Amino acid sequence: MGNPATVADTFAPLLRLAFGARPPVRFEFWDGSAVAPLGASPGTMRIRSKDALSHMVWAPGELGLGRAYVSGNVDLDGDLFGMLRALQSAVPGDARLGLAGAWRAVGAARRLGALGHRPPVPPEEARPARGRSHTRGRDAAAISHHYDVGDDFYRLVLGPSMTYSCARFAPEDDLRRGYADPTVSLADAQRAKHDLVCRKLGLPERPGMRLLDVGCGWGSMAMHAASTYGAHVVGVTISRTQADLARARVAEAGLSGNVEIRLCDYRDLRGEEFDAISSIGMFEHVGAKRAARYFDTLRALLRPEGRLLNHAISSVGGSTMRGRSFIGRYVFPDGELLDVGEVVLALERAGFEVRDVEALREHYALTLRQWVANLENEWERAVALVGEGRARVWRVYMAASALGFEDGGLGLHQVLGVVPAQQ
Template sequence: MTTIPIAEAFDQLLKEPLPLRITAYDGSASGPEDAPYSFHVRNERGLAYLMTAPGDLGLGRAYVTGDLEVTGVHPGDPYDALVMLQKGLKFRRPSAPELVRLLTGLGLSHLKPPPPPKEEHLPRWRRVLEGMRHSRTRDSEAIHHHYDVSNAFYELVLGPSMTYTCAVYPNDDASLEQAQEYKYDLIARKLDLKPGMRLLDVGCGWGGMVRHAAQHYGVKVLGVTLSREQATWAQEKIKEMGLDHLAEVRHSDYRDVTETGFDAVSSIGLTEHIGVKNYPSYFGFLHDRLRDEGRLLNHCITRPHNRKEETGAFIDRYVFPDGELTGSGRIITDVQNAGLEVMHEENFRRHYAKTLAGWCKNLADNWDACVAEVGEGTARVWGLYMAGSRLAFERNEIQLHHVLATKTTADGRDGFPLRPSFEHDAGNRG
């Protein structure tokens, strides 16, 4: 049996030469020596990860364990290397004889999958033990996997706002914190919040919208989250700010909210988790929480098309288990079918790319503290996922949409002026 050098095997699978340097533990190398970035396969386990799970899952496994080293970028922000990789990595489909020769040349022993990294979640088909997809039990487990990492880690990555959703940049020079503040205020203005109103914030995270509405608009707010860590942090922050007479965050499934008659409902980053097939019941539930002429603002990641599409294998196993996305058209359809009138819609795709760049910078700047808090594997997962997501937003593979709707009455009262007033920065702050 002829042994094939690892770097040479990569070359044989490519349509054109890589603009990157590939090296491996067997001493082989390919690509320009002066390439700005290089990928080094450190050991046999790394090769086995790449051979047994071709694509983003194998690359992710090797990278998370450190079996695949990337030089020229910080592990907290590998964005530049991913851009180069996406531009240059064009595989061809080998013939069956070629594939057999490559596999045998690299060693058939590498076709035995190594145990996955400890940071990896179960595959979709094995999650049946946690319940049916988007059952309460399984949703709770999925949220726990992603959000109950470490509040201290999130403080380092997200910054003082503790906001893990797309910011809205009023201008190119705005900081991440300024953009998060502007996002919350824009949502408050879209919902036309005024002192004395009642707001329900579903999937409230660490309570950023809850605090903003209570502090700046004098609104009585109920936030709910499936993450116990988030709820505990949020309640402590609310008390620290002296807002506990107006604001409450519950550790609860949104479906357990029994109160009705809210003046407004905000859903900021929850729709991604509930499953496309559950949109009708979800928006129906929110409709029933609103008073007549009450408003709903739905903020969520979408696809640039309206087909249901599951997330990729790496994102599903390491970041958002059971995640599903579709387009804004599907969301608008289900909002309308729930009996709400859609009044406004807009896309913040480029804003999310900027938001992710800010989070990656925070991770890189606080790398040692982040690793000490959650371990290098988890820190690498976050760097890779956020940098890759930034690239996807920039390339219009995913988007972020606001859909603003109202509970119009039977005789046509919608509670809106003839022209929207929410673009005025002054808003209705009390």
């Protein structure tokens, strides 16, 4: 009698369908069997139980694989960036198993006992929302899902700057475009980004300007503008935990006379005037259908010759983060990325003169790699703070995003619009 088939024996035909003769990384299964690449592997994907296959049968594609990873039924051990890059490069963008492949997958899952039950969805996953997107209530829920996970966790990942947006890895006085120096520290890079925004908004030219910081996070940009250039800043956020900590940080820095933090939706801003507005990492939550209203609202708050700096992730042709995507369910529910050309057009239609567009794509790749390193270096503490599932979400989403910025699938643009002087 021959030896009984291992899990690897059963799974190998599916790996050949997906990757060809050999997979790009080592696959190891719960019975200890494995399928390895021909050469060296950047790491090992460990399929720890048949529940991993059940997740992928019930939710084929990235959502099922994401559920398997978040729940701990799949591990990625080794060089995370190298593994994700190898897997991405080995599968063509239009790859499909096809009907015959799907039947093989179901048959393999049946033989391995993975069809008998539907495993529970990890609690870190956001429930699919009903109704119109980007209503006030739905936006508040989406923001809370991502940002209200604990200030200590964000401090661990982001470092002391508490800045959750692309840094600029160059000295503050080095304004060369396209130049990114990986030897610059994350704290210095975030300070350089804040200073770049302040310079583009003209804060050094006229100390004491009134600045609105939309989506102010934990207050870092507002504090830099106030402490460095004497700006009077109003920062707004719809995350209660962000607002609470931002106010505490402002008070601790002795800046309460210059910085006001409001728990406020941008749609409620009216009847005030500002010299400048910064919007850093906020626009991704606005949505394509709301972009015109967003820029109209901000345009109405600016004095003649006032400036708006919109700093946002972009995508050629635009993209949404919803449906059955991993990032839409676990990271940014209802998030949307616009093509930078659409952003420029929307600003012009709102009455701005677009004076500057700068790409910082490479800088965001470096930022994300630093955040992943911070998380991995403090993994046990991160798990203690937010649970292993949520720590896994952040680890894989940030690493995959870094690769997206490195290969150009994602972009990051700062677009500067100026209100024309009154004639």
